[in-house]
Amino acid sequence: MRNPSSALNRGFIQLWPRRVIRTLLGVGLLLLAALLILYFRQHSMVYHPRPYDESYAYAFPANGVEISYTVATAKYCAYYIPATAPFPKRLWIAFCGNGSLALDWTTILREYWAHDDAFLLIDYPGYGKNGGYATIASTRASTDAALKALCERLRLSEEQLTLCTIGHSLGAAVALDFATHHHVQNVVLISPFTTLREEAATMLGGWIARLLIESYDNRANLAEVARLNPDARIAIFHGTRDQVIPLRMGRELAREFPFVEFFAIEDADHVSVLNHAHDKIIDWMSR
Template identity: 30%
Template sequence: MIRIKRVLMVFFSVVALGYLGLMGGMFAIQRSILFPAPRGPQQAPPEGPGFRRLTPPGGPVVDVFHLPARPGQPTVVHFHGNGEQLQWLVDLGEAMHERGLGFLAVEYPGYGTNPGTPTEQGIYQAAEVALAELRAQGVKPESTVLSSHSMGGGPAVEMARRGHGARLVLTAPFTSVVDMANLAFPFLPTRLLVRDPFDNASKAPGIDIPVLIFHGDRDVVIPVEMGQRMGRLFPRATMEVVPGGGHNDLLTRTYPVLVDRIAAFARGEPAVPVSRGGP
């Protein structure tokens, strides 16, 4: 009996140590999972029409892609997903610009050629720098539409909470990183481990501006149910499910219609939904 107890004690000790080791490992590597910045050779900041590097005194270096709006038109400030980078947003920006809208895309720390390491607070700081530059050019919050894809919903929602925009567009949003981590690692105490929670769900009820949400019903990265839940949490949200839409291909599947829908929403115009709404 004593031997059995010793064996069980050793077994449970090994299991506990292994579990603690797993927790420690996930805590250490989580940012490489959350922020898988596209890798490539280091190069100079992007060149070409619209690309600029902002270097505010005492603030972070921030690369942006900015195409000014036509007179009287709003500007869309876009925050990309965690697997994208600034250079990939030229087509989207030009499509918005062709419709008369301004477009400002913000790069994150550690992405592209931006120095630094991506963190939730670091991304918020980069967003504030870009928005301050937009204000300096005369674009007011009431003429600003915050836009995002996937993880970009984190800074978009936070900037909306801080009063930086009059409208908000979320494409394939999640409720929080904790909820996403629970889906991937249900056996871990994710609420204790997550360092960058991006808790969109807790912020949504306090954001009383028009919100437009798109989510593909075949999204295998962020479940469409999360987008639907976000649609219920915002006081003034319209949630549209895109039939056949995935995660990374959502814009390409519905591109012209989706951009037209966003442009109409940005101007405050009525538009025919591109899909069926969520419950």
């Protein structure tokens, strides 16, 4: 006589692997979908473009000049704040953080006392009045085109200008990238990461950070600047309470490259460092 319970057991054993396989397959597909979303949406994790609104109506100083230019088919606009003299002693190229706009620099520059310096404020592609789509390559091309347009307006060659650059957060990486392609005298890095991939790992985890299509590498770029222009002055300002880009990253860069001057700004976070370190930054820039 057949044992009905043994037949049921055999049926359960046959069904159990199928259920496990279906479950594992479902979990795998969900993970794959999540990874694909992260991979294709990573641009929106790095860049947060937005237009200017009415709050910026009076941000641009009266003596400022909009520099309009075109890259490929996209129209762009940078902002030039001239020196008091006809030709600037130094031209600072300024890059903001990924959630800010170029004209946010004007708050800091109102108290900049080295009036023989000029500033070119850069928005990333897709930010402010700019067309385009922000990537490392498109940002580099846009900046180069803005500088070229300004040189044509001033009737000066790039070689006749003393170039300097300043950047905050992502902008620090863009500034350093700029310094690897131009002869730059001074570089100010505010709240820099070591690499974008390592910064993403602190926020999202290492396995997700590996999915980044492109990554700014401040270590490699510092080494390249030192090779191209050993006389360049470089300073890092980093808040001790920065929870976005940890202080250790700024320290690590300065430790690895002893020619970099490092300033730890007490009680400053990722954003307030711009106010807390304001006088120190301007003093360093104006030397």
